[in-house]
Structure formats: structure tokens, C-alpha cells
Amino acid sequence: MNPFDIALFAAAIRLSVPLLLAALGELVSERAGVINIGLEGMMLAGAYAAFLAAWATGSVGLGLAAGIVVGVLLAVVMAFVSVTLRGDQIVVGVALNLLAAGVTMFLYRLQFQGTQPTTVRMETYPVPLLSDIPVVGPVVFNQLPLVYLAYVIGPVVAYLLYRTQLGLRIRSAGEKPEVLDATGCDVVRVQWGAVLTAGAFAGLGGAFLSVGQVGLFAEHMTAGRGFLALAAVVFGQWRPYGVIAACAVFGFTDALQLRLQSMGEVPREVWIALAVVGVLIAGFGALRARRSGSPLRWVLLGAVLCIVVGVLGAVLVPGFALPSQFWLSLPYVLSLVALASASRRVRAPAMIGLPLPARN
Amino acid sequence: MSRQALRGAAVSVLAVVVALAASLVVIALTGVPLDKAAAAMWDGVFGSPAQFGATLTKFVPLVLAAVGWVIAIRAGRLNVGLEGQILAGGTASAAVGLYLTGLPTVIHLPLAVLAGAVGGAALGAVAAWLWARRGVNDFIATLLLTFIVTQLVSWLANGPMEEPTGTLGQSAPVADTARWPILIPRTTLRADILLVIVLVLAVAYMLRRTVVGYRLRLTGANPAAAQATGTRTQLIGVGALCASAAIAGVAGSSLVVASPAGNLAPGFSANYGFDGIVVALLARNSPLGCIPAALLLAALRQGGGLLEARLGISNGLVTATQAVVILLVTGTAWYAERRRPRRRTAGSSEVPAPVAEGARS
Numbered sequence: 238m239n240p241f242d243i244a245l246f247a248a249a250i251r252l253s254v255p256l257l258l259a260a261l262g263e264l265v266s267e268r269a270g271v272i273n274i275g276l277e278g279m280m281l282a283g284a285y286a287a288f289l290a291a292w293a294t295g296s297v298g299l300g301l302a303a304g305i306v307v308g309v310l311l312a313v314v315m316a317f318v319s320v321t322l323r324g325d326q327i328v329v330g331v332a333l334n335l336l337a338a339g340v341t342m343f344l345y346r347l348q349f350q351g352t353q354p355t356t357v358r359m360e361t362y363p364v365p366l367l368s369d370i371p372v373v374g375p376v377v378f379n380q381l382p383l384v385y386l387a388y389v390i391g392p393v394v395a396y397l398l399y400r401t402q403l404g405l406r407i408r409s410a411g412e413k414p415e416v417l418d419a420t421g422c423d424v425v426r427v428q429w430g431a432v433l434t435a436g437a438f439a440g441l442g443g444a445f446l447s448v449g450q451v452g453l454f455a456e457h458m459t460a461g462r463g464f465l466a467l468a469a470v471v472f473g474q475w476r477p478y479g480v481i482a483a484c485a486v487f488g489f490t491d492a493l494q495l496r497l498q499s500m501g502e503v504p505r506e507v508w509i510a511l512a513v514v515g516v517l518i519a520g521f522g523a524l525r526a527r528r529s530g531s532p533l534r535w536v537l538l539g540a541v542l543c544i545v546v547g548v549l550g551a552v553l554v555p556g557f558a559l560p561s562q563f564w565l566s567l568p569y570v571l572s573l574v575a576l577a578s579a580s581r582r583v584r585a586p587a588m589i590g591l592p593l594p595a596r597n
Numbered sequence: 598m599s600r601q602a603l604r605g606a607a608v609s610v611l612a613v614v615v616a617l618a619a620s621l622v623v624i625a626l627t628g629v630p631l632d633k634a635a636a637a638m639w640d641g642v643f644g645s646p647a648q649f650g651a652t653l654t655k656f657v658p659l660v661l662a663a664v665g666w667v668i669a670i671r672a673g674r675l676n677v678g679l680e681g682q683i684l685a686g687g688t689a690s691a692a693v694g695l696y697l698t699g700l701p702t703v704i705h706l707p708l709a710v711l712a713g714a715v716g717g718a719a720l721g722a723v724a725a726w727l728w729a730r731r732g733v734n735d736f737i738a739t740l741l742l743t744f745i746v747t748q749l750v751s752w753l754a755n756g757p758m759e760e761p762t763g764t765l766g767q768s769a770p771v772a773d774t775a776r777w778p779i780l781i782p783r784t785t786l787r788a789d790i791l792l793v794i795v796l797v798l799a800v801a802y803m804l805r806r807t808v809v810g811y812r813l814r815l816t817g818a819n820p821a822a823a824q825a826t827g828t829r830t831q832l833i834g835v836g837a838l839c840a841s842a843a844i845a846g847v848a849g850s851s852l853v854v855a856s857p858a859g860n861l862a863p864g865f866s867a868n869y870g871f872d873g874i875v876v877a878l879l880a881r882n883s884p885l886g887c888i889p890a891a892l893l894l895a896a897l898r899q900g901g902g903l904l905e906a907r908l909g910i911s912n913g914l915v916t917a918t919q920a921v922v923i924l925l926v927t928g929t930a931w932y933a934e935r936r937r938p939r940r941r942t943a944g945s946s947e948v949p950a951p952v953a954e955g956a957r958s
Contacts (some may be wrong), residue, residue: 274677274740314924324927327675327736331874332923339916346911347627464744471737560756566748569741576738577731585734590675 241506245492246376251450253488254387255280255442259466260473260480261387261394262438267470268398269431270411270588274330275315276439277463278337283308283443285341288454291447292356300357300448301383301441308440309433311337316432320425323592334463342456358452359383383445388481390438395477407431411586414593424593439463465568472572475586487568494564508547515543539574605881608932612925613879613893620918629908641903642896650784652892652899657793657855658683658866660891661848662873664800665841667882669735671804672837673817678724678739679845680870681746682717686846687853688750688758689716691861694771694854695758705774710792710850717846718839720746725838729831735838743870751863758861767862777855787855794888796844801884813837845870872898875919878926894919 259276266273273279286307291300311333318324359381368378398404409417410427418424446462447454469487473479497507519540624634642652662679669676676682690713697708724742727733753768760769777787804810815823816833823830852865876894880886901915 272736274736318924318928322928322931324930327677328874328878328923328927331677331871332920332927334920335871335875335916335923336920339913339918339920342913343623343911343917344913346913461744464740467737468741468744471741560752562748562752562755566745569744573727573733573738573741573745576733577727584732585737589734590736 241510243372243375245496246489247380248495249485249489249492250377251380251384251488252491253484254381254384254449255445255462256466256469256487257387257391257481257484258383258442258445259435259439259463260469260484261390261477262435262442263466263470264473264475264477264480265394265398265407266431266435267475267589268411268586269407269428270414270586270591270593271316271319271428271432271435272326272330272585272589273312273315273432273435273439274327274467275311275333275337275463276330276435276466277459277461278330278334279308279311279436279439280443280446280459280463280466281341281457282311282337283440284447284458285345285443285454286440287444288356288447291358291452292354295357297357297359297448301444304440304444304448305437306440308436308438308443310436311440312433312436315436316429320428320432320593323595325592326590338457341454345454345456353453353455355451355453356448359449381445381449383441383449391477391481398477408586411588414588428593439466442466468568468572471585472568472575474575483572486571490564490567494561497564498561508549510547512544512547515540515545515547518543539578602881602883604932606886608929609879609881609890609926612922612929615925616918616921619921620914623914624910627910629910634904634908634910637904637907638900641900644903646781647784648899648903650781650786652895653790654785654787654855655898656891656895657790657851658848658869659873659876659895660797660887661793661844661851662870663876663880663887663891664797664884665844665848666874666877667880667884667887668800668804668813668844669837669841670877670882671817672813672833673820674728674834674837674841675736676721676724676739676838676841676845677736677874678720678743678870679841679848679873680866680868681739681743682720682842682845683849683852683866683870684743684746684750685720685849686713686715686717686843687849687865688753688861689713689719689846690775690850691758691768691771691853694775694859695768695861698772698774700774702774702778705772706777706854709771709775709854710789710847713846713848713850713853714843715846717849718843721839721842721845722835724842725835728838729835735834739838747864750861750865754861754863760860767858768860770859771854775854776859777851785857789851789855792847793851796847797884797888800844804884809836845873848873872919875923878923 259280263273263276283304287300287304290303291297294300314336315329315333319326319329361379362382362385363374364378364385368374370378396404398407406417406422406427407430410424410431414424417427442462443459446458465487466484469483470480472483472486473481493507621631621634625631641648643649662683665679665682666676690709693709693712694705697705700708720742721739724735724738727738728735755766758768759765760767777789780786780788780790802810804814812823812828813833813836815826816828816830816837820830823833848869849866852869853859853861856865872894876887876890879890879893897915897918901912904910904914905912
């Protein structure tokens with residue numbers, strides 16, 4: 238049985254969207270020098286607020302708006318403590334995660350007393366004409382409206398960061414705030430803006446989970462997606478298109494993992510696909526290594542591993558079942574390997590995790 | 598105590614008072630009488646020897662995780678992956694307890710605890726290698742490793758290490774010879790608390806009175822000065838990360854071989870790694886200060902449990918209270934640390950100079 242069907246790819250795109258929204262916001266924030274570990278909390282709070290608003294009003298739009306508002310509210314706390322008061326970013330992020338987990342659990346249990354009500358949810362919107370294209374149509378153009386929006390925001394963020402003055406300011410805030418300060422620009426304001434953007438996007442990503450996809454809320458329903466979005470920024474090496482690709486990959490592994498769980502064994506096609514991926518990695522790696530001088534041995538090692546495992550798997554153990562935990566940890570492994578194998582030129586923005594220098 | 602230490606302690610106490618007051622207001626708003634809530638909290642913590650024993654049982658992993666954080670942060674390293682190191686240590690400890698049978702307690706138990714430390718340190722070493730050799734941020738490396746280990750432990754507990762019937766999704770209890778003896782009868786409190794106190798004192802002594810401790814603090818406070826005076830800052834950073842992870846590993850070991858069930862279950866560390874950061878913050882990164890701070894948070898956890906069981910006030914409130922404490926303490930750090938050279942300012946602590954040069958050229 239071939240798992241690679243239209244439903245799988247459509248699911249992969251849908252599952253990548255909450256990650257993508259949160260990761261794009263986080264990208265802006267990290268480029269401005271503020272790492273936001275509290276992304277998970279912002280998503281969770283956004284999901285809850287969106288659910289609550291949609292449940293109370295019966296409107297999806299109001300739900301999404303509520304998600305954004307609550308994401309921004311948490312971001313205000315983040316920005317105030319870490320940017321204005323210069324507290325430790327990591328620690329504030331941990332606090333926000335605790336806060337969101339605690340408050341949503343407390344309120345949800347208080348209000349619904351163990352019941353799990355459902356509410357309205359977003360309807361899919363097939364794009365006219367385009368959704369009639371065979372294969373591509375149902376995969377790409379028969380999705381929830383937020384899916385299109387997320388994939389439009391991606392290039393917008395790329396344009397913003399690299400082609401506008403604001404983008405230059407954001408990037409300077411994350412690399413050399415002293416210089417930005419010397420040009421007469423208010424660094425604190427730039428960082429505030431970046432953090433609030435991250436909050437809004439994370440809130441929207443959370444809202445997508447509750448109101449967009451399922452129309453209900455569950456405690457801890459983000460289930461680590463905020464951290465996954467953090468990993469996507471790392472895997473995407475702090476570049477917009479890298480982040481988009483990373484989210485697509487993570488969404489795909491998530492969809493594949495869900496599918497394989499229901500199938501019980503790993504079909505031969507998966508092994509073959511793995512071998513093909515290995516060949517592709519080797520090809521791209523060689524191409525990039527020639528251009529940028531990144532160490533090729535890591536890429537080759539990964540590619541050879543993929544090919545060997547894929548071929549062996551296809552020939553020897555077609556019925557072998559990989560545990561779901563393997564797939565769930567794969568994005569984090571990929572991110573760490575990508576970071577460890579990247580050339581020295583790929584690195585986090587210099588100011589990540591650090592407070593702005595004191596002005597005396 | 599110096600003025601700064603006093604001021605720091607005052608801020609911490611105030612933060613706790615404010616956060617508790619806020620949660621009291623929330624409880625009152627839900628319509629539960631405050632005296633009943635307070636009584637439930639009190640009974641939860643001190644109500645019976647069993648309850649108090651349970652509080653102290655929660656104190657053990659909290660204080661260890663906190664001290665682990667302190668060692669790393671004093672060297673300028675952020676070990677956000679304590680949770681993963683707890684899981685790694687606990688798993689290693691469980692493996693020794695399960696598979697190395699037939700040993701007397703005097704050998705088996707120390708081996709199990711040691712395995713915990715080694716397991717934690719091994720994970721810390723991976724993060725340290727990524728940081729020192731590959732220029733990966735310490736907090737990104739430790740955090741990502743935590744999620745990988747979480748899945749790994751979940752797989753082990755549901756697969757290779759699962760108990761023989763294979764239905765419970767957790768391991769069989771470890772051999773009796775690998776378990777800590779019960780300290781107070783009819784409570785969950787085991788003798789590991791004694792080891793923990795010794796460990797905390799040892800860390801405090803190490804940081805304050807030894808050359809290594811001095812160099813470690815110097816590295817955290819001013820890497821340039823440390824380097825200029827002949828400290829190998831990168832080595833200190835690696836050592837601090839590994840030591841921090843080893844202590845978290847011991848915490849994980851306690852959560853397995855000193856727990857009532859004495860087995861390995863997925864997610865056996867119920868957020869202790871992250872709560873340990875809260876404790877260390879409250880203690881203003883002083884190892885000895887971690888003891889009262891951990892007692893307080895353990896009491897909150899334990900009392901909050903009874904609050905939920907008796908009055909239906911969700912545990913989420915305790916979590917949120919902790920978050921408010923962190924925010925208040927972090928937000929006022931500038932006040933408590935006034936007139937002291939800033940520990941983490943731009944360009945001084947991110948990566949030791951040699952790596953930084955390489956990374957930025």
C-alpha cells in the first residue's frame with residue numbers, strides 16, 4: 238500500500254501551517270535579537286482565546302482575532318520584562334510557557350468542568366480554477382484560507398527583512414545594536430515591535446490549531462509545536478525561505494508519522510523515498526559546498542546514511558515498524574545536525590539571549 | 598550578608614508574597630472561601646507525616662535541578678535542558694537497577710546513582726561539544742536535546758525496557774537492592790534527601806572556596822578577565838555544562854530509584870527541570886539559597902495537589918503562580934543587582950573568545 242497519496246501531502250501542508258506562522262514571527266523576533274522560548278505558551282494561550290471567543294460568539298473571524306490579541310498580550314509581558322527591564326530572555330520565555338499552561342488549564346477546567354464542547358471551525362476554501370488542476374489542485378489549492386495566508390506571509394517576511402529599511406533595522410538590532418543606536422534609531426522600539434509581531438503570529442498559529450482545524454480546545458493542545466517552531470527557525474538557519482522549507486519538512490514528517498502509525502508497518506515506498514532523499518541531499522550538498530565552502534563530509538555522511546538505510550530497508554525489512562517516537566524526534570535531530578554541520582558563517586544572530594547594552 | 602544579597606533576598610520574598618496574594622485573589626474570585634483554601638494548602642504540606650514526607654520528596658529533584666542550573670549560570674552558560682538530563686539520568690539509573698541484579702545494596706545503589714549522574718552528564722557533554730566545537734548556542738543545543746531525549750525515553754519505556762506483560766507502557770520496578778531505603782516509615786521520603794543535602798553543600802563549597810569554583814565564577818562574570826588571568830574559559834564552560842547535567846542526572850536517578858513505584862515511566866520528570874530554573878531564580882543563583890526556595894516550591898506543588906483534590910481548584914493555578922514569581926524576580930533583577938558588574942552583557946559572555954572570533958570572521 239502506497240502511503241504517498243494526495244491526502245498525505247494535503248495533510249503535510251495543513252500541519253505545517255501552525256508551525257510556519259509561529260516560526261515566521263519567531264524569525265523576526267530572533268533576527269531582532271530576542272529569542273522567545275515562550276512561543277509554546279503564546280500558541281497555547283492563542284488557541285484557548287480563539288476557542289473561547291469562537292465558542293461565545295460563533296464567529297471564526299472573532300476567534301482568530303482573539304488568538305492574535307492574546308498572543309500580543311503575552312508578547313507585551315515578554316517585551317517589557319526582557320527588552321525594557323533587560324531581564325533574561327530565556328527565563329522570561331520559560332515563565333510565559335508556565336503562565337500559559339497554568340492559566341489555560343485553570344480557566345478551561347473552571348469554565349467547562351471536564352466537558353469538552355466543540356465550536357465553529359474554519360471551512361476549506363478551494364481556489365477557483367486552480368483547485369481543478371489534477372494532483373496539485375487538491376493538495377495545494379483545497380485548503381483552509383489560513384493556509385494560503387501563511388504561505389503568503391512567508392515571502393512578505395522575506396521582503397520585509399531584506400528589502401526594506403525596517404528590515405535592515407531589525408537585523409541590525411540583532412547583530413550590532415550599538416550601531417543602530419548611533420544612527421538615531423530607537424533599538425528598544427525595534428525590538429518591541431519584533432517581539433509583538435512574534436506574539437501575534439504565534440497567537441494566530443495557536444488559533445489555527447483550535448478554531449482553524451478542529452473547533453475545540455484541549456489542555457496542552459499545542460503539544461510542543463511552539464518548540465518545534467523554534468527548531469524550524471534553527472533548521473532554517475535564520476533565513477525566511479529556510480524557515481518555510483523547514484516547516485514544510487516538519488509538517489511532512491508529522492503527516493507521514495500519523496499515516497504510518499495507522500498503517501502499523503513501514504511500507505517499501507518509504508524506504509525507497511528515503512534513498513531518494515539521500516541522493517538529493519548529496520546532490521544539493523555538493524552544489525552548496527562548492528559555492529559556500531561548508532564542510533561536505535557531514536552532508537555526505539547524512540546522505541550516505543539515508544541511502545544505505547533506505548536500500549537496506551527496501552530489500553531486507555519491508556515490514557519493519559519504526560516507533561512513532563522516532564518520527565516525533567526527527568525534527569529536533571535534523572535541526573541539531575543542521576546546526577552542527579553548518580559552516581561557521583551560519584549562526585544565530587549575535588544578540589540572541591543577551592540584553593541590550595546599558596546606556597550610561 | 599552583603600547589602601546586595603539582602604536586597605536580592607528581599608526581592609525574592611516580596612515576589613513570592615505578591616504572587617501568592619494574586620493567586621489568593623483568583624481563588625476568592627472563583628467563590629471558594631479563602632480559609633478553606635488556606636486550610637487545604639496547610640493540610641497538603643503539613644497535615645500529616647505522609648503529606649510532609651511527600652513535600653520533602655518533591656523537594657529533592659527540585660533542589661538538584663536548581664543547583665544544576667546554578668553551576669552552569671555561574672559559568673555564564675544557560676542549561677535549559679535540565680529536563681532532558683533528568684530523563685537521561687533516570688533512564689540510565691533504571692537500566693542499572695533493572696539489569697544489573699544480584700548485587701548487594703551497598704554496591705548496587707551507588708552504582709545506580711552514579712549511572713544517573715553519568716547519563717545526565719553524557720547528554721550534557723553532547724550539548725557542551727556542540728557549544729564548544731560547533732559554535733551552537735548552549736541554550737538551543739540543550740533545549741533541542743531535551744525533546745529528543747523525551748521521545749527516546751518514551752520509546753524505551755514503551756518498548757525495550759517495558760515490563761514483561763508489555764501493556765503498561767512503563768518498566769518493571771527496579772531491583773530492591775537498587776532502591777533508596779525509606780527514611781521515615783509510612784511516608785514516601787527516602788534516604789536520598791541526605792545525599793542531596795551533601796551535594797548542595799559540596800557545590801556551595803566548591804563555588805566559594807576552591808580554585809576551580811573561583812575560576813568558574815570569574816568566567817561567568819568576566820570571560821575576558823578570566824582568559825587574561827590564565828583561565829581556560831572554554832574548558833570551564835564545558836565542565837560547568839557537564840557538572841550541571843550530572844547533577845540533573847542524579848535528580849533523575851532519585852525520581853526513579855527513590856520513587857514509590859521505583860520504575861521507569863515516560864515523562865517521569867513532571868517538569869522538574871524547568872521548575873528547577875524557577876527555584877534557582879528565587880535563590881538568586883546561590884546554591885544554599887536553593888534549599889529554602891526549593892522547599893517553598895515543593896510545598897506549593899504538594900499543597901496545590903490537595904487544593905485540587907479537595908476544592909477542585911485546578912493545579913494550573915500553582916503553575917501560573919510560579920510563572921508570576923519568575924516574571925517578578927526577572928523583571929526586578931536590575932534592582933537587586935545594582936552596583937555590581939553586570940553578569941551577562943553584550944559581547945562578554947556569549948561564546949568564549951576563540952570560538953567567537955571563528956564564528957564571526
